[in-house]
Amino acid sequence: MTIDALPEDVIMRIFDFHVNDVPIYDRNDQHRMAKWRTLVHVCQRWRCLTFGSPRRLGLALEYTGKKPMEETMAVWPALPIAVIPPELVGTRATNIAEALDSNRERVSEIRLVDVPRSHWDRFVAVMESPFPRLTHLQFCDNRNSLSLSPVSPHFLGGSGPNLQRLELKNIAYPFSTIQKLLLTANNLVSLTLWHTPHAGYVSPESMVTCLSGMPRLDNLCLRFRPFGPYPSRPSPPPTRIIIPALTKISFKGPYEYLEDLVARIDIPRLRSLNINFFMDLMFDIPQLHHFISHTQQLRNLDHAELLFSDRSVSLQLIRRIPPSLSVVELALTISCRQSDWQLSSLARVCLSRLPPFSTLEHLMIVPDQSAPPQWKDDMESIQWLELLDPFPALKTLYLPEDVALRVGNACRTSLRKDQWKRCLH
Known part of the structure; x- marks a missing residue:
């Protein structure tokens, strides 16, 4: 029997496993896109099956900002857009900002790493409005500079109902801004708040409130900067919140914070606990x-x-x-x-x-x-x-x-x- 003899639902299961074969927090999005692009070039049947199930396979068009978006997307169907530039320099940063501003309804993934200082305020302004189809957001500054202006209180319009993966690294923000977003992010699978500055300090009580509304959360990473003496610690509540799907936690910070956090939660499926x-x-x-x-x-x-x-x-x-x-x-x-x-x-x-x-x-x-x-x-x-x-x-x-x-x-x-x-x- 050849694969062409298999029914369509079996072939789609094979395609799904081929494209989405690792947990969402470990995925290399560019590698995943290369996989489905290979499928559509095999034969007409595979092309039709792949484009006929864009949501199941998580199809998205990779945009790197090398050229204006209209020059690179014209040959493809109107699929979601994954904005994944290898770097943000020169005209590439300008093209990315323009693409985000004019394609909010189609953008499903955004990866912004080391935004140039000269473009920072523009990107912060672009990120104020909602992106209704956004599922993945990585916003990182590896230069470890917190002198940049913080993200707006209207970050993503304060709503992320379709977000599955959120990573913020070395980004200044008041936690009230991110808390507003997290309270709407009921579909989060992976959450990373890395090197949260003192200005973005979040109490364990507030964090648990956010986590309690994330029934699908599988991976949690919290890393704080040293912030002086730990504040006074209230007594833990008599009952704990169950986080049902969480299997992996990574934490860096003062031991008192972790004590106050785990005093408020139970995680029955936890398989990996990494503490620093x-x-x-x-x-x-x-x-x-x-x-x-x-x-x-x-x-x-x-x-x-x-x-x-x-x-x-x-x-x-x-x-x-x-x-x-x-x-x-x-x-x-x-x-x-x-x-x-x-x-x-x-x-x-x-x-x-x-x-x-x-x-x-x-x-x-x-x-x-x-x-x-x-x-x-x-x-x-x-x-x-x-x-x-x-x-x-x-x-x-x-x-x-x-x-x-x-x-x-x-x-x-x-x-x-x-x-x-x-x-x-």
């Missing part, structure tokens, strides 16, 4: 302990890697699930340059006895080869045992040579030296 805390010697995290204890997927992780670098220390715990070997993971990073502080701060977190620690059987401690840590000669060997003590079920422990010497010295005086002798490699 600002340096702190306290790390009082009972709410995180409770949260992980009630997240079934994160409770029985059995392999871990402890990675030290000159900027941070990271602990990653995983469990591979057969037969597909999909990965469940919990990653914890503490941003800190002093090696002795890395040990003491991570030990503080480990002493909280997070649920996966008690069942962990295999631990590997390695230095980051690209940015190796600067070990201090006067570091106490006992600090290593304090770090390892919360892992009572260890069967194998892999150490680099310099760490093995320190831990070995401490093991000789430890009350648990027989256990360490069995698991050390």
